[in-house]
Amino acid sequence: MSSIAKPRVWEGVFWPAVATVLLLAVWQYSVVFTGTKVFPSPMNVKTGVVELLQKHVLWADIGDSLRRVALGFGAAVLLGIPVGLWLGWSAAANQVVNPVLQILRPISPIAWIPVAIIFFGVGDRAAIFLIFLASFFPIVLACVSGVSSVPPVLRSAGRNFGLSSPQLLRRVILPAALPQILVGVRIALGIAWLVVVAAEMIAVDSGLGYLVIDSRNSGKRYDLVVAAMLMIGIIGLVLDFSIRQVERIKSVRWGFRDAS
Amino acid sequence: MKVPVWLRPVLFIAVLLAVWQVAIYRHPGQLLPGPIGVASGILDLMQHGLLLRYVVASLFRVTWGFGLAVVVAIPLGLMLGWYRRGEMAFYPLVQVFRPISPLAWIPVAILWFGVGDLAAIFLIFVGSFFPLLLTAMSAVHNIPAVYFNAGRNFGLSPGAFVSRVLYPAVVPQLLTGLRLTLGIAWLVVVAAEMIAVSSGLGFLIVDARNAGNRYDLVVAGMVLIGAIGLLLDLAMRSLERVRSFHWSVSED
Amino acid sequence: MSSAEAVVTAAGAARKLRVQHLGMVYGRDGEAVSALEDINLDVSEGEFVCVVGPSGCGKSTLLNVLAGFLSATSGSVTIDGEAVSGPDPRRILVFQERGVFPWLTVEGNIGFGLSKLPRAEREARIAHYVQTVRLQGFENAYPSDLSGGMKQRLQVARALAVNPDILYLDEPFGALDSITRVIMRGELLRIWQTERRTILFVTHDIDEAVQMADRVVVLSSRPAQIKDILTIDIPHPRNISSPRYLELRDELLKQIGLAYQV
Numbered sequence: 102m103s104s105i106a107k108p109r110v111w112e113g114v115f116w117p118a119v120a121t122v123l124l125l126a127v128w129q130y131s132v133v134f135t136g137t138k139v140f141p142s143p144m145n146v147k148t149g150v151v152e153l154l155q156k157h158v159l160w161a162d163i164g165d166s167l168r169r170v171a172l173g174f175g176a177a178v179l180l181g182i183p184v185g186l187w188l189g190w191s192a193a194a195n196q197v198v199n200p201v202l203q204i205l206r207p208i209s210p211i212a213w214i215p216v217a218i219i220f221f222g223v224g225d226r227a228a229i230f231l232i233f234l235a236s237f238f239p240i241v242l243a244c245v246s247g248v249s250s251v252p253p254v255l256r257s258a259g260r261n262f263g264l265s266s267p268q269l270l271r272r273v274i275l276p277a278a279l280p281q282i283l284v285g286v287r288i289a290l291g292i293a294w295l296v297v298v299a300a301e302m303i304a305v306d307s308g309l310g311y312l313v314i315d316s317r318n319s320g321k322r323y324d325l326v327v328a329a330m331l332m333i334g335i336i337g338l339v340l341d342f343s344i345r346q347v348e349r350i351k352s353v354r355w356g357f358r359d360a361s
Numbered sequence: 362m363k364v365p366v367w368l369r370p371v372l373f374i375a376v377l378l379a380v381w382q383v384a385i386y387r388h389p390g391q392l393l394p395g396p397i398g399v400a401s402g403i404l405d406l407m408q409h410g411l412l413l414r415y416v417v418a419s420l421f422r423v424t425w426g427f428g429l430a431v432v433v434a435i436p437l438g439l440m441l442g443w444y445r446r447g448e449m450a451f452y453p454l455v456q457v458f459r460p461i462s463p464l465a466w467i468p469v470a471i472l473w474f475g476v477g478d479l480a481a482i483f484l485i486f487v488g489s490f491f492p493l494l495l496t497a498m499s500a501v502h503n504i505p506a507v508y509f510n511a512g513r514n515f516g517l518s519p520g521a522f523v524s525r526v527l528y529p530a531v532v533p534q535l536l537t538g539l540r541l542t543l544g545i546a547w548l549v550v551v552a553a554e555m556i557a558v559s560s561g562l563g564f565l566i567v568d569a570r571n572a573g574n575r576y577d578l579v580v581a582g583m584v585l586i587g588a589i590g591l592l593l594d595l596a597m598r599s600l601e602r603v604r605s606f607h608w609s610v611s612e613d
Numbered sequence: 614m615s616s617a618e619a620v621v622t623a624a625g626a627a628r629k630l631r632v633q634h635l636g637m638v639y640g641r642d643g644e645a646v647s648a649l650e651d652i653n654l655d656v657s658e659g660e661f662v663c664v665v666g667p668s669g670c671g672k673s674t675l676l677n678v679l680a681g682f683l684s685a686t687s688g689s690v691t692i693d694g695e696a697v698s699g700p701d702p703r704r705i706l707v708f709q710e711r712g713v714f715p716w717l718t719v720e721g722n723i724g725f726g727l728s729k730l731p732r733a734e735r736e737a738r739i740a741h742y743v744q745t746v747r748l749q750g751f752e753n754a755y756p757s758d759l760s761g762g763m764k765q766r767l768q769v770a771r772a773l774a775v776n777p778d779i780l781y782l783d784e785p786f787g788a789l790d791s792i793t794r795v796i797m798r799g800e801l802l803r804i805w806q807t808e809r810r811t812i813l814f815v816t817h818d819i820d821e822a823v824q825m826a827d828r829v830v831v832l833s834s835r836p837a838q839i840k841d842i843l844t845i846d847i848p849h850p851r852n853i854s855s856p857r858y859l860e861l862r863d864e865l866l867k868q869i870g871l872a873y874q875v
Contacts, residue, residue: 108445116450124454139472193369200370207544207590208583210590211464211552212563215570215579219392239809254711257682260700262726262775276716291460299552300460316466326468326629330461337460348378355757 141324143284146331149324159218159311162329163336165298169225170340173232174293178286181237185244185285189278190270195245202238210235210296214304228300228308233298236289247278280348280356287344294337309333386415394577402581411565416589419550422478426485427546434490435535438497439527448498455491463549467556481561488549489542496538500531533560533601540597544577547590562586629811630656630679630779633720635688637674647836648674651864652688654830656779661805661812663822665833672815675837676783678814692778702726705772706781708790713756719743720752722767726775742770750828754795762793766800773808782814788820794818798825802849819869823862824851829872831868841868 116223125143132142142151153159188195210231216228251274301310309329316325348357364372378396385395394402406412441448463484470480470487504527512526554563562582569578637649637740649673666672677683679690681699690697692704705726713722720739724807727735743749746766756764764783772780782801786794802825805812816822822829831840843865847857 108449110511111447112446116446117453120450121452140469168665196366197369197373201374203594204587206549206587207594208587209548209551209563211548211555212566212583212586214555215566216393216583219576223424252711254708257700257706258708258712258714260682261680261702261705263700263702276714279716294460296460300462302464302467303555310462313465322758323468323472330465330469331457333465334457334459334461338456341456341460343609351755352716355755 111224125190139321139323141327143211146327149322149328150331153312153325153328159332160314162309163332164308166301167336168311169228169232169300169308170293170297173229173297174236175291176229176233177236177240177289179292180233181240181289182244182282185241185282186248186270186275186278188241189245189248190274199245202241206238206242211299211303214300216303224305227304228297231300231304232293232296238295239289239292240282240285244278244282244287247281247285250281251277268318274351279353283344283348283353287348288340288346290340291337294333298333309336378549392574392576395582398577399580399584402575402577403585405579406565409519412585415560415562415565416585419554419563420589422481422553422558422561423485423546423550426482426550427489427543427569429482430486430489430493430542430546431539434493435497438494439531441494442498442501455494459491459495464552464556466554471557472554476557478558478580480557481550484553484557485546485549489546492542492545496535496542500534500538501527503534504530519593536597536601540594543593543597544590545584547593551586562589619722621643627658628655629658629660629692630654630813631689631691632679633691634691635675635678635685637671637678637683649678649685650836651716652837652839654842658811661802661825662830663826663828664813664815664830664832665817665822665865666837667834668817669723670693670832670834671814671837672832672861673783675812675832676706676781676815680781682706686867687816700853702775704775704779704781705775705777706783707765707768707772707785709784710764713764713771715756715838718753719748719759719767722756723770723774725771725816731875738774742774745773745807746770746800760793761789762797765789765797769801769804773804773810777810779811779813782812784816785814786869787817795822800826806849819862819865820853823858823865824853829865831865843868 116218120160129142129144132140148271150159213234214227220331221227221230227234255273255277256269259269264272287325297300298310298313301308302314305311308331313326316322316340348354382395382397385391385393385398406415423612426600429497441451450575465486467480470483474480475482508526508530517525549559551563551566554561555567558564559568565582566579569575569582632652632654635649635652636647638645638647640646652675654662664672664675674683678685680695681701682700683695688774697704716724717725720743723739723742724735727738730738739752743752746769748763748766748770751759751763756767759767769780769782770787786797789797798821801812814822814825826845829843829845831843832838833840843861845861847855847861851858
């Protein structure tokens with residue numbers, strides 16, 4: 102896009118490395134310059150990570166967070182896609198149900214916590230419910246959007262070959278909408294990961310979110326706080342990357358002009 | 362009996378509310394309120410003058426946090442989108458920071474800003490910054506190459522190019538991104554208030570529960586949060602529709 | 614030689630499609646708009662009929678009605694004596710563009726209507742039609758790897774694979790560049806001469822109609838009525854510089870109301 106010549110391949114590694122080094126340097130320097138006793142330097146964080154790994158706490162927390170995401174997000178996918186397909190298919194149903202969804206959607210999942218606690222008590226199930234809630238809406242909306250943007254030509258072609266409505270849904274609508282559904286699923290996974298951390302900070306006592314809060318509360322271990330934050334970022338990145346791999350399967354890739 | 366189209370969702374909601382109310386009746390001694398309880402809760406808040414105060418507090422924080430993020434992230438994102446190498450440098454870092462829930466920043470926020478408004482605004486800033494940055498970068502990428510060629514063909518200076526080609530080309534996508542990120546900011550402010558400050562709608566939810574199990578106020582708070590979030594979204598959508606911006610289709 | 618109401622057909626061939634007093638009126642913004650008015654047409658088995666008319670005159674509407682995607686408000690359409698009441702694999706419509714399924718390969722597309730067949734037969738048929746439309750080597754390619762002309766060939770193969778009674782084509786070459794269009798016309802004629810299908814082909818291109826069709830149906834502007842039906846009595850391959858060709862072409866231009874000097 103800029104008028105400079107096209108970057109070479111090695112630059113794809115070089116520039117990020119430069120930026121990262123720059124960031125670490127600025128970080129290190131500000132810690133030294135402000136003489137803070139509390140905020141960790143990059144080295145502190147590194148030793149913090151090692152400490153967590155050695156105490157085996159880190160793996161357990163990561164496992165807990167991932168498990169909650171798997172359950173809540175999984176439920177949202179299993180329930181959300183059929184609901185979304187139905188709403189996309191039936192304009193009448195969508196017209197009735199959509200306003201309710203639009204009203205519920207802007208309510209932060211965190212605001213649901215007291216209600217969730219009433220239904221599920223403090224603990225895992227409340228957290229999983231929150232993750233389900235937060236993932237559900239993007240998936241449903243992506244399905245509705247995907248179904249309604251299936252070109253009418255393809256529907257007509259499907260009918261022309263004698264497909265019944267269920268067959269049309271399965272053999273034409275679903276594959277045609279799949280790229281958009283996958284985008285919604287990917288976004289929902291990102292949201293699920295944000296929510297699990299938040300839920301763990303408030304409603305449960307294990308997991309990466311809890312680790313962040315607990316490290317501060319019990320001893321102002323900011324090195325562990327930042328270490329945990331870093332872990333959260335990296336795992337979130339890995340999750341996002343994994344779903345993008347699904348988007349690259351040939352029979353889906355047609356829907357993604359340029360993977361971004 | 363054919364129900365007019367606009368009436369159907371209204372009826373559906375009415376049915377849901379009725380079911381909810383009935384469910385509450387059948388479980389007396391329950392903590393959760395029914396729709397009637399929620400309505401009286403809202404009235405309660407209005408009478409104590411709290412409703413306006415809390416709504417304003419939440420909106421205030423969102424405005425500042427979101428506004429700062431817009432002012433910083435959009436120009437930065439446009440620049441990074443333009444300069445390939447800049448983007449290559451920072452993209453991995455952004456991708457690592459983005460999945461970190463703003464709430465995970467709370468200890469850091471409190472350390473830097475103490476408990477209070479500034480910390481909440483910082484959290485909203487963090488939550489809005491990365492989506493806006495990515496939107497701006499993406500908007501520049503999506504400018505069709507022909508626009509650049511046309512601009513050069515007509516011999517535009519860089520300044521003229523930015524104002525006469527770049528800006529109009531990115532505005533539609535930026536507006537959509539702003540709307541979506543405002544929604545995120547609204548979610549973050551509520552969460553931030555539940556933890557870090559002592560006013561606002563998020564605080565209302567936590568406080569109402571802690572100081573006396575006033576679940577009618579809790580749910581009233583949720584309803585208000587949903588309603589205001591929806592209004593913010595509609596306001597942004599109408600901005601997108603303003604004639605002079607409406608040269609591309611926005612999709613959500 | 615032309616007649617306002619053509620009845621039967623070449624050399625005693627069986628009548629395939631009969632359209633009688635077909636009319637189509639639909640409401641728009643509270644007003645009744647007449648798209649088709651009193652269309653009468655007979656098409657014989659194995660015939661290649663073109664329908665031409667100015668843009669927006671209703672040719673596509675006519676085709677959609679004949680294919681069963683739309684219901685006429687008056688009149689009847691019968692194929693082999695049976696009324697047309699909805700889409701059916703016995704009459705496949707080839708669309709102008711974007712008709713192929715992008716998530717299926719070439720083989721997947723061609724085999725789309727063949728799911729009820731046993732595997733061996735299905736594969737044999739797919740292979741046969743890959744050959745027919747000359748897409749060998751692209752069996753496992755996806756539509757995004759194909760050119761516009763190839764995608765249209767794929768649609769034709771998919772249509773032919775289910776052995777339809779009638780093939781409808783809605784300006785199938787309209788989205789292609791003019792060189793590809795000429796090539797595709799030859800391809801379609803070749804396929805038609807081999808398979809001997811009944812074909813109803815809608816186009817706005819007069820040359821295309823004269824080059825390909827046995828008969829050309831001329832529609833007026835909206836509301837579409839049959840202005841004339843021309844019989845093209847030149848045998849294939851047709852020389853597009855021959856006097857008879859030019860004569861028919863001019864006749865067609867005149868029917869549509871166009872001057873033939875630019």
